Amino acid sequence: MILSLVSGMLRPLSVLSLLTAAALSQAPLTIGNIFVVRVGDGLAPLTNGAVATFVEEYTSTGTFVQSIPMPTAVVGANQPLTNAGTSTSEGFLNLSANGQYLTLAGYSALPGTLAIVATPSLTTPRVIGRISLTAAIDTSTTITDGYSAGNIRSVVSGDGTNFWTSGNASANAGVRFATLGGSTTVGINAGAPSNTRVAGIYNGQLYTTSSSTGYYSVCSVGVGVPTVGPATISVLTGLPVTVGPSAYDFWFADPQTLYIADDRVVASNGGIHKYALVAGTWTLQYIMQAPGTAGCRGLSGWKQNGVTTLWATTGSQLVSVIDVGVGSVVTSLAAAPTNTAFRGVRYLGKATTLQRLPATCGAADIIATGNGEIGTDLITTVLNPLGFAFVGYGLTSFGPGLPFCNCTVLHDFSFLAGGPQSTLSLPFTPGLIGLQLYIQGLDFLAPGGCPDPLFTLTDGYAVTIQ
Numbered sequence: 001m002i003l004s005l006v007s008g009m010l011r012p013l014s015v016l017s018l019l020t021a022a023a024l025s026q027a028p029l030t031i032g033n034i035f036v037v038r039v040g041d042g043l044a045p046l047t048n049g050a051v052a053t054f055v056e057e058y059t060s061t062g063t064f065v066q067s068i069p070m071p072t073a074v075v076g077a078n079q080p081l082t083n084a085g086t087s088t089s090e091g092f093l094n095l096s097a098n099g100q101y102l103t104l105a106g107y108s109a110l111p112g113t114l115a116i117v118a119t120p121s122l123t124t125p126r127v128i129g130r131i132s133l134t135a136a137i138d139t140s141t142t143i144t145d146g147y148s149a150g151n152i153r154s155v156v157s158g159d160g161t162n163f164w165t166s167g168n169a170s171a172n173a174g175v176r177f178a179t180l181g182g183s184t185t186v187g188i189n190a191g192a193p194s195n196t197r198v199a200g201i202y203n204g205q206l207y208t209t210s211s212s213t214g215y216y217s218v219c220s221v222g223v224g225v226p227t228v229g230p231a232t233i234s235v236l237t238g239l240p241v242t243v244g245p246s247a248y249d250f251w252f253a254d255p256q257t258l259y260i261a262d263d264r265v266v267a268s269n270g271g272i273h274k275y276a277l278v279a280g281t282w283t284l285q286y287i288m289q290a291p292g293t294a295g296c297r298g299l300s301g302w303k304q305n306g307v308t309t310l311w312a313t314t315g316s317q318l319v320s321v322i323d324v325g326v327g328s329v330v331t332s333l334a335a336a337p338t339n340t341a342f343r344g345v346r347y348l349g350k351a352t353t354l355q356r357l358p359a360t361c362g363a364a365d366i367i368a369t370g371n372g373e374i375g376t377d378l379i380t381t382v383l384n385p386l387g388f389a390f391v392g393y394g395l396t397s398f399g400p401g402l403p404f405c406n407c408t409v410l411h412d413f414s415f416l417a418g419g420p421q422s423t424l425s426l427p428f429t430p431g432l433i434g435l436q437l438y439i440q441g442l443d444f445l446a447p448g449g450c451p452d453p454l455f456t457l458t459d460g461y462a463v464t465i466q
Helices: 002-008 013-023
Strands: 034-039 050-058 064-069 082-084 101-107 126-132 137-143 152-157 162-167 176-179 196-202 205-210 218-221 233-235 247-254 257-262 271-278 281-288 298-304 307-313 317-322 331-335 341-347 355-357 365-369 377-383 388-394 397-404 407-411 415-418 421-425 436-444 454-464
Touching: 034 082, 034 298, 050 101, 101 162, 126 152, 126 162, 137 176, 196 247, 205 247, 247 298, 247 307, 257 298, 257 307, 307 341, 317 341, 365 436, 365 454, 377 388, 377 436, 377 454, 388 407, 388 421, 407 436, 407 454
Parallel strands: 152 196, 162 196, 298 341
Antiparallel strands: 034 050, 034 341, 050 064, 050 082, 082 101, 101 126, 101 152, 126 137, 152 162, 162 176, 196 205, 205 218, 218 233, 247 257, 257 271, 271 281, 298 307, 307 317, 317 331, 355 454, 365 377, 377 421, 388 415, 388 436, 397 407, 436 454
16 A cells, blocks of 8 residues: 555855854754855955865755865865866866765865966876765865866766766866776766766766767766766757857756756856756756846756755856746845855755665666655666566565575565656655665566566665655
8 A cells, every 4th residue: 555655646255254163163964955166265356276165055045054165285185175266167066876975176286376277187186075964075086197287177976985077178088987085087988078067977877068069968978877988978869969058067857857057148048948858859948047147057956746946056146946837936045255156056865765785687787766755756777678677666575585586586576667767756745754665677578587487687776765
């Protein structure tokens, strides 16, 4: 009955002293709040030199909570993490796929270092910053072999130990792969575009945005989350491939809904672009624009109980909008203090409760996305099926698994959804909190598993509804 229920609903300058004081007593990050990258300490106008970088916490309605300063000097293994004051393409923020870390990138340079973007990465390494839910900062990961004399713009991670970066330079640019505490990287691109903007991971797939010839929007990077190159970068079907748009950050509300921040001025269609996947083609629905004349660069969102809320940055302000369709009103929540600017933004949801369970007996794989929170979606995809794919949901676990033919069955398969991808909408029902669900993929008529009837099984997942 429970499973049936589940499947069926299947600042102005004057505040700077307060920010500094708050930074001295950092608190753990608060779930449900918004985090914004601010560049500059407000004491002098922004230039192309390196400036102090902060990650600032706001409530979802724009009330300032605290400021988390990135290091400005070497402390143990941690390196400085600064940004170029006037490089508007830098300073983007990401949330790791497991919901445990915020990530951003910058330069291992002291504030005031002139023309920071032009520095060689061998002597001025690019830096990956990681902030845990307890507000612990790690900037021990550096890049000495990429983005030399160029911008490093963003970094995304699955688990806080593996990182994919984006940026530009004359060589060793594009998307690169790094590991925690390392100093060298692996180039992922098979070729163009070398000038990449914001990297992201959604539903087990790595993406980046670009505004280079032939690549003017959100692009997939290889298959899955590649750790070696060469990987082909491809613009998503239907998104722009000709000059005009200026895509930066992006956010998937679900596999069929994509929002993209475009930093062109409002008069030139800058703002938040909403796309829907229609018959396999991403199709523009409408544009939501911030107050004033500036477009948007940073973008994040949250969808719960059917309501999608977006947060974006324009450089000078943090804005928000509830997407209710054409004419949705974008409102300003906070203004960047004088001599500072806002860059990236992320909503901090609950960390995922998904746990992968090994059980595969065939060629197909499985990936599940979601955090298990009531009112949200769990999205499961069976990858590379050789037969006919199904996603099975269960309420009863078979412990380490029940041997069956040549396979391992993980749960009771109370509900079976046909097709390689299934979206399970969790009802906004507090009584479901604490319920355990189990997921496993089935590849019917695929060889290598049970001979009669012929099928194989994938790995599975356990998830606790929260």
